[in-house]
Amino acid sequence: MMRASTTWLVLLVLLAFAWLGLPAWPADGAPDLQRWMVYLDGLYLSGYLAIGLMSVAMVLALRMPWLERWVGGLDRAYRLHKSLAEWGIGLALFHYGLRLLVKELRGSGLMVKPKGLASQAVEALRPFHGTAKDWAEWALYLAVALVVVALWRRVPYRWFARLHRLLPATYLVMVYHSVVFLPQGYWQGLGWPAAGLIMALMLFGSVAALMSLFGRVGLRRRVAGEVLEVKQLALDVLELRLKLAPGWPGHESGQFGLATFDSREGAHPFTIASSWKGDGELRFAIKALGDYTRNLPTLLKAGDAAWVEGPYGRFVFADGKPRQIWVGGGIGMTPFLARMQELAQLREAASSALPTAEAPALLAQQVDLFYCTRKGDPDITRRITELAAAAGVNLHVLESTTQGQLSVERLMAMSPQWREASLWFCGPARFGQALREGLLAGGLAAGDFHQEAFEFR
Known part of the structure; x- marks a missing residue:
């Protein structure tokens, strides 16, 4: 949900700024002129939005701690990065397709470029138009192919990771194209804020792209x-x-x-x-x-x-709630194992009269842990049971092959004080989505449902 809302927010902000630099429509309302101005508006808006979204996506890929805190974790930062990149490349395709369509319409006589219409090109950059067009065209083809590879799960991760490193290079070519063809209207009057924003985004995005190309991200x-x-x-x-x-x-x-x-x-x-x-x-x-x-x-x-x-990651159990409900699906139990080890250490320290400052609040917290597995292993279940006992966690083991899956209704019945708790989920995405929708419909606050979005591709 956050990824979708944030994507739309970025889109709307960029659209508002992009509108400032659009060329003014002449008073003459001839049909040919009207069609041409609609074409220019679509071309400039799609190009502005495309490079703006791709620039934000490049910055999100830097794995910066402050960005991680802002979006709620690196997992969510990468999901937002993916969403913005897909939108950006999609708009770049629309931008390119619109240009080709109008070229074909002009060739067939169905559309005419009005005579005497002032050029929107920056005169000093005209010598670069040829390379900016050709290079961006090939860069777009490559970017689309790389997105297909990223979405096609049959491609092994190692090949996806290697090929994905080419995307920063395609982005830099598109930055070159955008600078060369940024209309002069963006450098005049009300267009200045739009030019300033997009140039800043392309600058930060280019720095991020170069860091990625030279292996400096996260170093x-x-x-x-x-x-x-x-x-x-x-x-x-x-x-x-x-x-x-x-x-x-x-x-x-x-x-x-x-x-x-x-x-x-x-x-x-x-x-x-x-x-x-x-x-x-x-x-x-x-x-x-x-x-x-x-x-x-x-x-x-x-x-x-x-x-x-x-x-x-920000899946760190820090919410101050008196109760927490943990749901781990299969290997999604991993973060809960680490947390139980921490609680067990705190309890041991408290029993030896060496408690930490945070121990009283954490040890007073009531925790229900649902370990959901298709078919459990006795040794693994025993280890989890012993760790839960040492941590003071109320453990529920549910094997779907014999006991059925955990439903919202079942969770509510087994943990009747769920409205006072926060829920922390790590496991299959569809399972988590079903729990989220059911609990929110029942009255749980959206901010009290925490889900590890552990997907980087």
Whole structure:
């Protein structure tokens, strides 16, 4: 929901500014002139919106901490990045298609360019028109192909990641095209705010594109590490224990890191399955969901080098509610395992008369955890049960093959004080959407439903 509303907000802001620089319609209302002015308005508006949206998308890809806080987590920043990029490239296609359509209409005599109409081109940039047109045309073809690759899930992630690195280059070509063809109306009178905004966006977007091309994104948040243990668990889950070099700032339970075990494969996002103890160690619990994760058990061994970038994410349980309901679907249990470890450590510290300042509030919080799995493994269920007991969490284990799936009605019945709680969900997107719609319809505030949008493609 936030992604859609934010996308529309960015679109409307850009549209309002773009309107300021449109050429004024002459007093002569001849039909040919009217059609031509409609064409120019469509051409300039679509071009302005396209490069503006792509510029914001490029900046969102920088993984900047302040941007992450603003949109509610890196996972949401990437979803918004994807949405804005798709809109931007779609509008660029419309912009290009409109130009081709009018060219064909003029060739067939169905549309006429009025004589004596003042040119909107900036005279000093006319020598660059040829290259700006040709390069942008090929860049658009490539950008569309790369978007198709990104949306086609059959393409392996490693190929998607490698090809996706070409998009910043196509963006820079489109910036060149936009600067050359920005109408002179944007540099005059009321058009100045529009020119200022779009030039600023293209400047920041170009810096982001260059950082991406030269591998500088997230570099300062990247820490070297070593694999200490590779352990294959049941249900196709791999547990990795890593030791990180000094420089890792620590993480909150529920956050994730971008882990690189092979530079050719690139970084993959994995939720951190352990709380931070300050000893440099962290664990990942990785579900075999694709070719890469399925082969990790045979590719990794103790002593292998690793890089971890982060921490990222705002799925950190910080809302101050007296009650929380956690719902973990399959490997979506990972953030809750880290949180339970943290609570268990706080309870242990409190029992030894060494409580932290935050311990009383956290330990007084009532938590219901629903562990939803198709068919559980006795060893994994036992480990979760023991950890929940140590953390003081009320655990509900639901195996869909024998007990059915967790529904909204069932959750309300098993946790009758749900209206006083916040709900934290991590698992299949459709499952989460069904719970969200049902609980919000029942009276839960939208701000009290938290869902990990763990999708980077």
